[in-house]
Amino acid sequence: xxxxxxxxxxxxxxxxxxxxxxxxxxxxxxxxxxxxxxxxxxxxxxxxxxxxxxxxxxxxxxxxxxxxxxxxxxxxxxxxxxxxxxxxxxxxxxxxxxxxxxxxxxxxxxxxxxxxxxxxxxxxxxxxxxxx
Amino acid sequence: xxxxxxxxxxxxxxxxxxxxxxxxxxxxxxxxxxxxxxxxxxxxxxxxxxxxxxxxxxxxxxxxxxxxxxxxxxxxxxxxxxxxxxxxxxxxxxxxxxxxxxxxxxxxxxxxxxxxxxxxxxxxxxxxxxxxxxxxxxxxxxxxxxxxxxxxxxxxxxxxxxxxxxxxxxxxxxxxxxxxxxxxxxxxxxxxxxxxxxxxxxxxxxxxxxxxxxxxxxxxxxxxxxxxxxxxxxxxxxxxxxxxxxxxxxxxxxxxxxxxxxxxxxxxxxxxxxxxxxxxxxxxxxxxxxxxxxxxxxxxxxxxxxxxxxxxxxxxxxxxxxxx
Numbered sequence: 001x002x003x004x005x006x007x008x009x010x011x012x013x014x015x016x017x018x019x020x021x022x023x024x025x026x027x028x029x030x031x032x033x034x035x036x037x038x039x040x041x042x043x044x045x046x047x048x049x050x051x052x053x054x055x056x057x058x059x060x061x062x063x064x065x066x067x068x069x070x071x072x073x074x075x076x077x078x079x080x081x082x083x084x085x086x087x088x089x090x091x092x093x094x095x096x097x098x099x100x101x102x103x104x105x106x107x108x109x110x111x112x113x114x115x116x117x118x119x120x121x122x123x124x125x126x127x128x129x130x131x132x
Numbered sequence: 133x134x135x136x137x138x139x140x141x142x143x144x145x146x147x148x149x150x151x152x153x154x155x156x157x158x159x160x161x162x163x164x165x166x167x168x169x170x171x172x173x174x175x176x177x178x179x180x181x182x183x184x185x186x187x188x189x190x191x192x193x194x195x196x197x198x199x200x201x202x203x204x205x206x207x208x209x210x211x212x213x214x215x216x217x218x219x220x221x222x223x224x225x226x227x228x229x230x231x232x233x234x235x236x237x238x239x240x241x242x243x244x245x246x247x248x249x250x251x252x253x254x255x256x257x258x259x260x261x262x263x264x265x266x267x268x269x270x271x272x273x274x275x276x277x278x279x280x281x282x283x284x285x286x287x288x289x290x291x292x293x294x295x296x297x298x299x300x301x302x303x304x305x306x307x308x309x310x311x312x313x314x315x316x317x318x319x320x321x322x323x324x325x326x327x328x329x330x331x332x333x334x335x336x337x338x339x340x341x342x343x344x345x346x347x348x349x350x351x352x353x354x355x356x357x358x359x360x361x362x363x364x365x366x367x368x369x370x371x372x373x374x375x376x377x378x379x380x381x382x383x384x385x386x387x388x389x390x391x392x393x394x395x396x397x398x399x400x401x402x403x404x405x406x407x408x409x410x411x412x413x414x415x416x417x418x419x420x421x422x423x424x425x426x427x428x429x430x431x432x433x434x435x436x437x438x439x440x441x442x443x444x445x446x447x448x449x450x451x452x453x454x455x456x
Contacts, residue, residue, distance in 0.1 A: 092271070
């Protein structure tokens with residue numbers, strides 16, 4: 001990963017619960033991502049077709065897009081669509097099992113997403129420029 | 133391996149190599165990272181042991197004590213000057229690891245050591261090792277991981293020296309290419325930070341060198357305590373530790389410093405408890421009301437909720453010890 005221009009996700013289970021109620025860490029994280037210039041795009045389901053459609057419609061470069069998911073199906077779909085699968089580690093044991101699918105990264109809480117974006121950018125800049 | 137003889141030479145070498153170089157002193161941390169072949173291990177070592185005047189414990193004119201960064205932990209533990217002025221610090225230093233490692237480890241290295249998460253040290257591709265995931269957050273987090281939340285990495289800051297120095301309002305000096313920098317120990321280890329593109333527990337940049345620790349003179353009426361829980365009596369890091377200072381005015385606590393170690397990504401000042409203690413009379417049922425309200429924002433992971441109970445227990449026993 002060089003940088004993150006956009007984040008794709010199915011809102012249910014990631015930013016809202018099954019009743020549509022926003023998780024408490026969602027609003028601050030989304031606001032911070034907006035301030036960082038990162039597009040946040042909801043998809044109706046995390047399938048290869050939906051992810052490809054979202055990338056195309058937003059005129060994004062797939063290698064600068066991540067898909068946030070907490071399922072095996074989501075990880076596989078993201079890989080197939082050419083975007084980076086990021087594991088939302090809601091359940092520790094299930095998340096540990098899913099690491100065997102080699103996700104590009106993982107977060108415990110949405111509040112970590114802005115730091116995730118910043119760290120990737122910092123690492124890329126450092127690798128390219130060897131900033132001192 | 134470089135062996136500079138001046139601080140200026142050392143910082144120039146570190147500037148030249150950036151992340152690929154690291155300071156080498158006691159070696160009890162960096163050599164293990166090299167041996168384990170971690171991605172984040174350095175390619176070049178800048179051995180600073182040939183630099184004069186970094187290994188001493190001395191009293192300054194203003195009554196403060198200055199400790200060179202290359203001073204061995206064993207030398208601190210055996211220092212009569214420190215024992216007389218700061219017995220709590222000496223107790224804490226004497227409980228670090230084992231006698232053999234205290235003979236090798238330096239105070240600078242203890243303050244700036246890398247975390248000891250078994251996933252990092254085991255070479256997992258985690259946040260600190262070039263990857264993008266914290267295995268400690270989802271794996272066995274019973275020992276080396278935070279019970280107070282995290283920020284990408286959930287490893288605890290392992291150093292006891294910082295925990296014990298903060299109640300004394302100690303400071304450190306850093307040699308940098310731009311000149312000397314002074315930080316409080318609390319500022320030095322604020323928890324996971326992105327420094328030059330890396331996650332680390334301290335704010336020291338890759339071309340800066342910690343040179344001195346300065347401890348202000350203790351004030352009359354200062355009572356201090358240090359407590360630590362660990363699986364075995366030697367070697368092990370703290371499951372939970374507590375360094376506490378109470379500035380007494382008669383029987384009344386004028387101010388307090390309450391610093392927990394081993395439970396968060398930094399030495400954790402419990403300012404709520406500090407506020408509760410201020411103005412109270414030491415003894416009686418003081419601990420009962422305070423302990424129940426300590427660490428209210430704990431966020432334990434799946435396997436480490438007991439750390440919070442341990443920490444609260446240390447607070448109760450620490451207050452009991454200081455009341456005696």
